[in-house]
Amino acid sequence: MAGARVRSSRGILQESLCPFLYETVTIRRPASTRRFSTDPVSREEETLLRRVERETDSPYREYRSKKHDRDKGFNFFRLKSQEVQERRGLPKASTLTSEERRAFQNIRKTFGADTEALSSKKSSASTLGPTTKDNDPSSSPALATSPTDLYDTDVERILTLFAPSSTTFNESEDFDSDRSVESESPKPYAPNLIRAAAVTALTSINHKIDQTLSSNPLSPDHALWTLLNEDILPLITLLQNPISMNSSRFNKAPKTQTERRQSQFRYVQQLKVADILPALSPTDISNNTPTATPATILHNISPQTPLLPLITILYPAATLLLLRTLTAHTPASLYTLALLPAIKDLGPTSYLLAGNTHFYNTLIQNTWDVYSDFAAMDRLLAEMKRDGVGFDEGTLQVLEGIRGDYEADMQRADVGGEDTEMERGVGWWDMGGNREGYGKVSGYWRDMVGGEVERKMWGRGVEGEGVEEVD
Structure with a gap:
């Protein structure tokens, strides 16, 4: 009895300490759950349905997974696109007339170079980083x-900055000879003729600059400053009607000779480097008033040449040429610093054109x-x-x-x-x-x-x- 009581108490102790050993139920999982399925379709029928679904558009799509449904939608649109491509015939005949077609061909010939240049510029700009x-x-x-x-002083390249070589419109023989409508409107001046006149005038100024540099080796900056007031700054006086702009930048009238001399002197003194460059007195920049007359400047230009488009090209190109000549030959000259105030003091039109x-x-x-x-x-x-x-x-x-x-x-x-x-x-x-x-x-x-x-x-x-x- 004692031994049985001990075994009984030991069993109770084990059940209390390890209850999971006595409450665990062994679960036997069958090898396949297909026999427990409530689907009335048998295994052979399901295999047959899957085979039919792969070959034809079967009505039993509900047995397919979501992935197959997505594939079905993709295949559907792909098949539809193939059908559309097969049914697609030749395009309809163009409604453009022969005259309109020839006009578009000439437009493509005329502006084709500009379009290619723009596309090449954008392709080169693809490397632009943020x-x-x-x-x-x-x-x-x-x-x-x-x-x-x-610091480039080449005449052609400087003029290209302000007057690029324009493409002339080439009238081909495809256009009709009847141009009664076009002949009614007046034709504007040719840009190439204006640019040719600007090249002639700027070449003449550049020749004078070379002569000035060779004849004044000791003080070329002072000689160039004199040439500026004699041949370049008077160009702005040819524009009788100044350009009006609604801005505080263009509401100042041209200054007198004394005011220009004093303002330039103050500006140069502010930008002067102490103990490096010599001081500049107001008398050194006293010749800041244009002294030449318009008749002596453009003597090689035809009188029929319109002045407004010519001066708007020649004036900024000439001032830039003189500035680059000063920086190339006498970079430390204070006349370089006085050039911008001289341009401003001639009025808003001068600053608008030359201060570019x-x-x-x-x-x-x-x-x-x-x-x-x-x-x-x-x-x-x-x-x-x-x-x-x-x-x-x-x-x-x-x-x-x-x-x-x-x-x-x-x-x-x-x-x-x-x-x-x-x-x-x-x-x-x-x-x-x-x-x-x-x-x-x-x-x-x-x-x-x-x-x-x-x-x-x-x-x-x-x-x-x-x-x-x-x-």
């Missing part, structure tokens, strides 16, 4: 732009190459933005060149190079406000210019949209 709003120069990818020589993007690009590049003055460059860029002078690839090239100089000096410093082997040296970038100025020029201004260039290349957005104004 800009960034951070001031970190390394985070802003460079835009794919073609290099531009901002190419002029500012050359002036900013010379400011960096000669003075390395970030404050002056910031003022010029802000002036371009404030006065509506657009940025282009040349402006972006100047800012990218500044970044390239900085990175080159940093790389030479990393490999242990001396300051004499660098453009400016690591210490120059850290002194004074150069680091802050570099951050603003290569960060803020570079992003603004890059964004505007990108919008122009892709033809979207508004100029200056989303950009805060800089005083």
Whole structure:
């Protein structure tokens, strides 16, 4: 009895300690659940249905999975598209008349070159990277732009900036000879004739520039300044009716001779580098009044040539030619800095024509190459933005060149190079406000210019949209 009682108590103890051993029920899973299915379709019938579904459009689609349903929809539209392609016949005959067809052929011949140039420009712009709003120069990818020589003095290339070679309309023999309707309207002047006259006049000015440089080797800048007042600035006087613009930039009347001399002197003194360049007295820029008459300037031009389209091309091209000549031969001359105030003082028409993007690009590049003055460059860029002078690839090239100089000096410093082997040296970038100025020029201004260039290349957005104004 005692042994039985012990075994009984041990069993109760085991049941209380391990209840799962006594409450677990063995579940036997059958090898297949198909025999428990309530589907009346047998295995042989289901196999047959699947075979029929693969070959024909069977009504038993409810037995297929969702994946097969998606495949069915895809196959359905693919079959339908094949049927449409098979049923598709020849296109309908064109409703264009023979005259309209010949007109479209001539339009394609005339403007085909421009269309191909535009498509190639957009394809080259596909490498354009997005800009960034951070001031970190390394985070802003460079835009794919073609290099531009901002000191180029070639007459043809300068004129191309303001008067591209236009494509003349070639009237082929496909057009009807009856042009009574077209003969009623007056034909405008030919752009190629205006450009040819501008080439003649600018070539004459360039010849005078070469003679001035060869005859005045000691003071070529002063001689060029005299030529400016004798042959270039008087061109603006040929425009009797100044251009009127609804902007504060164009509401100032031309200044007198004394006011122009004083304003130019103050402007030059502000931009003068102390202890590097000699001081410039007001008498040195006293010859700032156009002295030549219109009759002595364009003596080789036909009197029938319209002046307005000619001057709008010749005046900005001539001022840009003189600026680039000054920067190429006497880059440190203060006459280079006095040229922009002289253009402004002649009135809004003069500034509108000569104060263009190419002029500012050359002036900013010379400011960096000669003075390395970030404050002056910031003022010029802000002036371009404030006065509506657009940025282009040349402006972006100047800012990218500044970044390239900085990175080159940093790389030479990393490999242990001396300051004499660098453009400016690591210490120059850290002194004074150069680091802050570099951050603003290569960060803020570079992003603004890059964004505007990108919008122009892709033809979207508004100029200056989303950009805060800089005083």
